[in-house]
Amino acid sequence: xxxxxxxxxxxxxxxxxxxxxxxxxxxxxxxxxxxxxxxxxxxxxxxxxxxxxxxxxxxxxxxxxxxxxxxxxxxxxxxxxxxxxxxxxxxxxxxxxxxxxxxxxxxxxxxxxxxxxxxxxxxxxxxxxxxxxxxxxxxxxxxxxxxxxxxxxxxxxxxxxxxxxxxxxxxxxxxxxxxxxxxxxxxxxxxxxxxxxxxxxxxxxxxxxxxxxxxxxxxxxxxxxxxxxxxxxxxxxxxxxxxxxxxxxxxxxxxxxxxxxxxxxxxxxxxxxxxxxxxxxxxxxxxxxxxxxxxxxxxxxxxxxxxxxxxxxxxxxxxxxxxxxxxxxxxxxxxxxxxxxxxxxxxxxxxxxxxxxxxxxxxxxxx
Numbered sequence: 343x344x345x346x347x348x349x350x351x352x353x354x355x356x357x358x359x360x361x362x363x364x365x366x367x368x369x370x371x372x373x374x375x376x377x378x379x380x381x382x383x384x385x386x387x388x389x390x391x392x393x394x395x396x397x398x399x400x401x402x403x404x405x406x407x408x409x410x411x412x413x414x415x416x417x418x419x420x421x422x423x424x425x426x427x428x429x430x431x432x433x434x435x436x437x438x439x440x441x442x443x444x445x446x447x448x449x450x451x452x453x454x455x456x457x458x459x460x461x462x463x464x465x466x467x468x469x470x471x472x473x474x475x476x477x478x479x480x481x482x483x484x485x486x487x488x489x490x491x492x493x494x495x496x497x498x499x500x501x502x503x504x505x506x507x508x509x510x511x512x513x514x515x516x517x518x519x520x521x522x523x524x525x526x527x528x529x530x531x532x533x534x535x536x537x538x539x540x541x542x543x544x545x546x547x548x549x550x551x552x553x554x555x556x557x558x559x560x561x562x563x564x565x566x567x568x569x570x571x572x573x574x575x576x577x578x579x580x581x582x583x584x585x586x587x588x589x590x591x592x593x594x595x596x597x598x599x600x601x602x603x604x605x606x607x608x609x610x611x612x613x614x615x616x617x618x619x620x621x622x623x624x625x626x627x628x629x630x631x632x633x634x635x636x637x638x639x640x641x642x643x644x645x646x647x648x649x650x651x652x653x654x655x656x657x658x659x660x661x662x663x664x665x666x667x668x669x670x671x672x673x674x675x676x677x678x679x680x681x682x683x684x685x686x687x688x689x690x691x692x693x694x695x696x697x698x699x700x701x702x703x704x705x706x707x708x709x
Contacts, residue, residue, distance in 0.1 A: 343662040344374045346408030347397075349381040352415045354620030356384025356643035359412040359432070360658070361651045362395040369396030373662050378405040385647040410661055414650070415637055416443060425450035429661060431654075433457045433473075435607045436680055437581050437694035444695055447681045453666055458607075459580045459688060460657065460678035467579070469657075471518050472649035476639040478522025478575065481602045485511070485571040486530070488600045488624060488631050495631050496598025498570045502531025509533060512565045514557065514586050514611070515575030516540060519604050523573045524552050535565050557586070566591050574603040576611040580677065580690035587612040589628075597629040606634040670708055682707050
């Protein structure tokens with residue numbers, strides 16, 4: 343199969359979908375790899391390294407004009423004209439607010455396979471997990487940074503000063519993002535409160551020093567009142583994130599509080615959130631600083647690219663060797679097939695976008 347690797351064009355997105363060692367494995371298996379010129383530079387991989395691994399360096403149009411296109415982030419509007427019925431494998435996050443992209447994918451006949459809805463045998467999300475870990479660590483760090491007084495926030499440093507903990511951080515969610523955010527803040531010495539639905543998850547992670555509370559609207563509202571930092575880390579597989587922090591809760595927070603909405607890729611779990619970029623990452627609403635960047639791991643492309651490509655390669659091989667039927671035959675991995683034969687094959691995506699008229703179950707589409 344001919345596989346294309348375009349350069350990412352999202353603002354401050356430096357990740358790349360395949361690293362040179364992955365190219366070498368695919369070429370050895372008999373596949374042709376076309377990498378757009380400069381695609382790996384942001385992750386410190388040169389065109390020469392790709393060529394030495396067996397890839398051909400091409401233009402953007404040539405990279406897109408292949409049977410299988412592998413990316414990191416969803417196509418932007420300026421890339422829609424490249425959609426021509428190929429297989430597209432990338433983070434799509436259609437269930438957030440991507441109705442326009444969804445319509446373009448449907449109309450072009452493109453098969454859209456989403457990293458974020460691909461599940462393994464245990465029902466876990468192997469392609470989303472490493473990016474969630476990086477985003478969780480990063481949420482703690484950017485939250486602490488934007489609390490600085492020169493960022494027009496309340497000037498509280500979250501961390502241990504001598505033997506005393508300072509500042510209160512509330513992490514809403516006990517999945518991968520929530521665990522990494524809570525662990526980082528706890529290690530810094532902040533007073534950390536984590537909301538979730540299973541105390542057993544926290545205990546298995548052994549986060550001594552983190553105060554866990556069951557996630558209810560009343561408990562979240564109470565803990566947000568005196569918080570310095572609130573991190574939203576809620577995931578609803580394949581669907582839009584629910585609003586866990588309401589606008590009324592934001593209004594009740596102290597002036598200069600910071601919120602980081604890591605769920606923004608899926609529409610956000612904080613009612614006052616709106617998507618931002620690394621170029622312009624924050625805005626204020628009700629005197630609360632909001633950080634809502636949709637591609638947080640892109641800030642650390644070297645680490646993110648290596649971690650992501652370690653997980654995606656086997657699925658790229660599967661698609662290259664067996665096509666969509668090969669992935670569709672996998673009981674859980676087939677959930678990654680969001681759009682196939684100009685229909686939405688993932689019911690949660692269709693429901694989130696209010697587009698159930700386009701939905702046909704994958705097994706019906708494969709008949």
